[in-house]
Structure formats: C-alpha cells, structure tokens
Amino acid sequence: MSTAQAHDFATAATPLSEPRPEIAVRLDGVLKRFGDSIALQKVSLKIHEGEFITLLGPSGCGKTTLLNLIAGFAEADTGEIFIDNQLVTDTPPYQREIGIVFQNYALFPHMSVTKNVGYGLRMRGVPKAEINERVAQALELVKLHGYGERKPSELSGGQQQRVALARALVIRPKVLLLDEPFSALDKNLRLSMQIELKEIQRKLGVTTVFVTHDQSEALSMSDRVVVMSAGHIRQIGDPDTIYRRPEDPFVASFVGxxxxxxxxxxxxxxxxxxxxxxxxxxxxxxxxxxxxxxxxxxxxxxxxxxxxxxxxxxxxxxxxxxxxxxxxxxxxxxxxxxxxxxxxxxxxxxxxxxxxxxxxxxxxxxxxxxxxxxxxxxxxx
Structure with missing residues (x-):
C-alpha cells in the first residue's frame, strides 16, 4: 500500500474540514457490578486522539470489563462514556464506530478471508465495489495480499490474527480495541506482531486501547499505560514513568x-x-x-x-x-x-x-x- 493509500484508508471516514477533538474516549465515574461484586470502582479516564494506550493488570482487575464498556458489550451501572465527544453510554455497539480484535480472533470459519474482512462493511450497506477496494487495501496493510480466497483453517495463528486486525480496521473505526490479541501466539511470532501492530497504528493514527497482562508487551508498545488492580486505576503514565516512578507498592511490584x-x-x-x-x-x-x-x-x-x-x-x-x-x-x-x-x-x-x-x-x-x-x-x- 502506498503512503497516499494509507492516508486515504485512515482518513476517508472523517472530512479534513472537521478536526476531531483531542480526547477520543472519555469515561466519567464509571462503575460496573456483576451481582454483589464490583468489577470497576467509579473509573475516570481520558484517552487522547491517535494514542496507543494499554490497560495492564492481573486477571480479574477489571481491564477487560473496561474494554467491554467502551465497546458497548457491557452496560455501566453509573457514570458516562464518550467517544469522539459524543455520549455513548446507552448506544449499542454497532453504532459506536469501534473496531475490536478478540483474544480468539472470532473469525467465521465458513467464510474466506475476503468475506471475513468485508463482513462489517456488508452489514453497513457499503457498495460492493467500495468493499472490494477497501478489503484489498486492508489485506495489503496487514501483509496478506493474495490470501483472500483462503479459509481461516488454512492460515497460521499469526495470519488469522492479521485477518482479525484487517476486519477491525477496514470499517475505519474511531477507536480500535484489542483484547489480548497475541496471547495464543508463540514468543517469536508475538514479538513480530507487536512491532507490526504498532507500525500500522502509527501509520493510520487510529486511537487504540490494548488489553494485556504482559508487562513487557505494555511497556514496549504503549504511549501510556493504565495499571489496574481490583477495579481501580492505580497509575497512568508513559512506560518509563510507570517503570521508574511507581506511585504505589502495587505498581512497583507488578510492573517489572x-x-x-x-x-x-x-x-x-x-x-x-x-x-x-x-x-x-x-x-x-x-x-x-x-x-x-x-x-x-x-x-x-x-x-x-x-x-x-x-x-x-x-x-x-x-x-x-x-x-x-x-x-x-x-x-x-x-x-x-x-x-x-x-x-x-x-x-x-x-x-x-x-x-x-x-x-x-x-x-x-x-x-x-x-x-x-x-x-x-x-x-x-
């Protein structure tokens, strides 16, 4: 994909005459319960436009719950959620203009790569010619040109992960959400995919929220890291600050x-x-x-x-x-x-x-x- 094509792919959904706000996602006092258990304790968070931010913490800390609230897959008990300066607390997922990559990729096994990547565009009623063009661009972006007719079962784990990423990006989301997308990959492939993802994110400038429990992954990829524990945000900062200037003993002992x-x-x-x-x-x-x-x-x-x-x-x-x-x-x-x-x-x-x-x-x-x-x-x- 040429630089011009990448620019078109990233910006076509937003007219250049309408600058987007500095804050892409905002959560104000969001609380989430599951029965008698409180998964998130009145969390407030601002995510900047074009930022790669990582939610880091142990299992059960609330990071995936927070991601699901942004996506609209879960409903907040109290608090408000904004995307692109629009209140979306009660907005269904398909109206939030978000792309998401799940831990298990969630590809349709009976569909080809091309059909999988274009699924979201077909659901939005995008014309066929435009779907074909955007799918081709997305597959080139994730280095899968020529793989369009294969089924997911014919792909390696890393290739399936790329298909899932292309499917999330092809709709030109306002926010890209990633829920531990590399957890099923071996170490070497995981490292190469981290580099590729960060390169794609920088090229497109898409606001990205990444969930992981892997500290090295968070420190190597993020503009900022949000360290979470027991439903609370313990510290937010750039990777160097999180590592060298922890603000509480949990952060000091959990990170590194x-x-x-x-x-x-x-x-x-x-x-x-x-x-x-x-x-x-x-x-x-x-x-x-x-x-x-x-x-x-x-x-x-x-x-x-x-x-x-x-x-x-x-x-x-x-x-x-x-x-x-x-x-x-x-x-x-x-x-x-x-x-x-x-x-x-x-x-x-x-x-x-x-x-x-x-x-x-x-x-x-x-x-x-x-x-x-x-x-x-x-x-x-």
Whole structure:
C-alpha cells in the first residue's frame, strides 16, 4: 500500500474540514457490578486522539470489563462514556464506530478471508465495489495480499490474527480495541506482531486501547499505560514513568521485577535518609511514600544493584547462592545474612558475571538510586 493509500484508508471516514477533538474516549465515574461484586470502582479516564494506550493488570482487575464498556458489550451501572465527544453510554455497539480484535480472533470459519474482512462493511450497506477496494487495501496493510480466497483453517495463528486486525480496521473505526490479541501466539511470532501492530497504528493514527497482562508487551508498545488492580486505576503514565516512578507498592511490584527489602524512614532534609540493616541509604524525597519513623518496604530493581568487592562503601554483604542464565543476561541470586531469610537477585549482562561471581562468592552490594523507591510497609498500613 502506498503512503497516499494509507492516508486515504485512515482518513476517508472523517472530512479534513472537521478536526476531531483531542480526547477520543472519555469515561466519567464509571462503575460496573456483576451481582454483589464490583468489577470497576467509579473509573475516570481520558484517552487522547491517535494514542496507543494499554490497560495492564492481573486477571480479574477489571481491564477487560473496561474494554467491554467502551465497546458497548457491557452496560455501566453509573457514570458516562464518550467517544469522539459524543455520549455513548446507552448506544449499542454497532453504532459506536469501534473496531475490536478478540483474544480468539472470532473469525467465521465458513467464510474466506475476503468475506471475513468485508463482513462489517456488508452489514453497513457499503457498495460492493467500495468493499472490494477497501478489503484489498486492508489485506495489503496487514501483509496478506493474495490470501483472500483462503479459509481461516488454512492460515497460521499469526495470519488469522492479521485477518482479525484487517476486519477491525477496514470499517475505519474511531477507536480500535484489542483484547489480548497475541496471547495464543508463540514468543517469536508475538514479538513480530507487536512491532507490526504498532507500525500500522502509527501509520493510520487510529486511537487504540490494548488489553494485556504482559508487562513487557505494555511497556514496549504503549504511549501510556493504565495499571489496574481490583477495579481501580492505580497509575497512568508513559512506560518509563510507570517503570521508574511507581506511585504505589502495587505498581512497583507488578510492573517489572523487583526486590523488596525491609527498612525504616529515619529523616529528611533535601533528601530522604533510609536505614537498611544498620546502614544508611539516601534517596530523593519524592521516591519515598511514607512518614518519618515508618517501617518501609524498599523496592529495588535487580538491574540497579551493583556487585563489588566487600568494603566500607558496601551497603550490604551478600553470598552468591545460584545463577539463572537467561541468554542476554544473568540473574545472580544472593543470600543477605543481615536480612534473615530474605534473598535478593541482581541482573547483569554477559558471561563474565558468572566467572567473577561463582556460587559461594561474597560480594558487597550498592544501589543505584534510579531504581529504588520506598513505601510504608504493607503490614503497617
């Protein structure tokens, strides 16, 4: 597909003389119950035009419920939902101008690829000649030119996923919704599809809401990430902020790998002074969500712990107990006597780490404060 065709494909449904609003989707105080259980707790969220935003959280956190509310597959008990600045809280799904890709693709097995992709256009009464042109453009966009006459059973999982994506995009939706679309794919195919999807989304500029429980997927693909837990939004931010500046202990522990150490908030001046096993650690005050005197859970990313010869500069002393070789990095597991039974792990690149720090070696630990934050201890809140 040429650049001009891609532009036409993305913008034909919206006249250039009518600029679209900056906020593509807005939820105001949306609450959803299932029986006695509250799935969403008065959620408010603004999604910008052309943004790729990911709803991230564990199973049962409410992310798919939120997606279904935007799609119109579920009804909010209270609150309002707007798409393109139009109130759609009570609008049926087929009138919301959304495209959706399900986890299982939901292709019609008896229809060809061409028929599957053109289904939504036929239901909208689009003329046959226009359907043929738009389906051909959509299949070229997802790199399935020449596959139009095949049935879904004749396609690989990745190809079926592309058909589902083409079907969602061919209607030129105002919002594209994706419910864990890569969960059935193997790792390598999943990674390549992530790249392809992001390229397509950028080319078309379509507002996209993506649901996943995979942290690396969310961090690598998103303009912003919405971290959810137990029906609440815990934090919204760009991937770097979510990873490096978590606002609460759930986000700090759920997004990425982390070590959690016990400590205490001793004092602060221009920085905060924390105590760990009788030693002091200085941090920027904004990275400590607690009061002076509180016991702390100190979260430290494994890549921000440095191993060196034990000396007066060391914050902690540790003994190497195991290695986990991961290809591009090594996780070195450590026993820290001053922390009792607690174990830490350090992430380092290269095989030199295995040779320098064999099992049984004693090392001194220091922390790069870029990967450290602290919260009032969970058993104290």
């Amino acid at each position: 790998d982390v070590n959690i150490l016990p400590g205490r908030y001793m004092s602060h001046d221009d920085q905060a002074t924390l105590e760990i096993s009788g030693n002091s650690l200085r941090l920027p005050k904004e990275r400590v969500q607690a009061k002076v005197g509180d016991r702390l859970d100190i979260h430290v990313r494994p890549e921000n712990i440095q191993l060196d010869n034990l000396g007066p500069h060391s914050l902690l002393s540790a003994t190497v107990v195991a290695h986990a070789f991961q290809g591009d990095h090594v996780d070195i597991h450590l026993h820290v006597p001053s922390l009792g039974d607690s174990r830490l792990f350090v992430r380092q690149s290269g095989l030199n780490s295995l040779r320098r720090w064999p099992v049984g070696a004693v090392a001194g630990l220091t922390f790069d404060d870029e990967g450290v934050c602290a919260f009032t201890a969970a058993d104290q809140t």
